[in-house]
Amino acid sequence: MSIAVTGATGHFGRLTVEALLRRGVPADQIIATGRRIETLGDLAGQGVSVRRADYSDEASLRQALAGADRLLLVSGTEVGQRIKQHTNVITAAKAAGVQLITYTSIVHAPTSTLLIGQEHRGTEKALADSGVPHVLLRNSWYIDNYTAQLPAYLQHGIVGAAADGPISGATRADYAEAAAASLAEDGHGGAVYEVGGPAFTMAELAEVVSAETGASIKYTDLSVQDYQAFLVRAGLPEPIAASIADGDRAVAEGELYVDPADLVKLLGRPASPLRAAVAAAVRDLR
Ligand SMILES: NC(=O)c1ccc[n+]([C@@H]2O[C@H](COP(=O)([O-])OP(=O)(O)OC[C@H]3O[C@@H](n4cnc5c(N)ncnc54)[C@H](OP(=O)(O)O)[C@@H]3O)[C@@H](O)[C@H]2O)c1
Missing domain, CATH: 3.90.25.10 (UDP-galactose 4-epimerase, domain 1)
Known part of the structure; x- marks a missing residue:
């Protein structure tokens, strides 16, 4: 089973790749993606497959996610662009046959009044519309x-x-370890975790x-x-x-x-x- 991780060039995605390796997921079953993949040389050296993917470049996403069974979609950083960008990732994942997507959302997304809440709600809707089984990690x-x-x-x-x-x-390391659990273990599809x-x-x-x-x-x-x-x-x-x-x-x-119960359960x-x-x-x- 192959697990792809977006944002592996950033803090959260890298920590998740490292947590997957610690859990015993074989390096050649992990696909680490991002734009600045020159920062992933150490992971490539361990046998992790490193592929360039830009949320705004649909072709790069299709190539990066080829062969992936499960995917961590790390929310991006370009505020205002993220619903479109995340939808691009979800569309490419579906086309690649990905069977499970874990998404890093925001705590209480449906009712959140945070300015950033809207893009997380939009992404959760895109996931629901895609029909791809998914896990919502609504992180505090x-x-x-x-x-x-x-x-x-x-x-x-x-x-x-x-x-x-x-x-x-x-x-962040605990949230990443929780994300790794949701991907490496079976039985999390359809779950909504309020994580903190x-x-x-x-x-x-x-x-x-x-x-x-x-x-x-x-x-x-x-x-x-x-x-x-x-x-x-x-x-x-x-x-x-x-x-x-x-x-x-x-x-x-x-x-x-x-309530900290969901994080305790995942960890x-x-x-x-x-x-x-x-x-x-x-x-x-x-
Ligand atoms: N809950 C919280 O307290 C909290 C705090 C801060 C951020 N966040 C959210 O959590 C996410 C992960 O946090 P982090 O600390 O890992 O952030 P980070 O270190 O800044 O990493 C962000 C990652 O997103 C990737 N990315 C951004 N735009 C992209 C695009 N257009 N195409 C492909 N990749 C793109 C970056 O890739 P490149 O570097 O290769 O471009 C990087 O790997 C953030 O992006 C943000 O949405 C949550």
């Missing part, structure tokens, strides 16, 4: 979104607009960062508008600042909360704790 936030900002936290403290909303964060780890608030994140660094890090909560302006002042482009501030609005409204163990992820990020920094 990556803990890595926060740990990546550790240097900024240490310099300026933690700033956001999430109030005391619960964030069911899990590490044990919830924490931004104030709790600040406590964990303080404990792990020895610094006194506080969380400052702003209005959504003020947070967006803060991000623009920090150098982010307006649309990205708007999307991040909108994410915090949704957190404050409880939309990023999920066969509890999710990696926030504290361990922060500790690892602190070690990487030093």
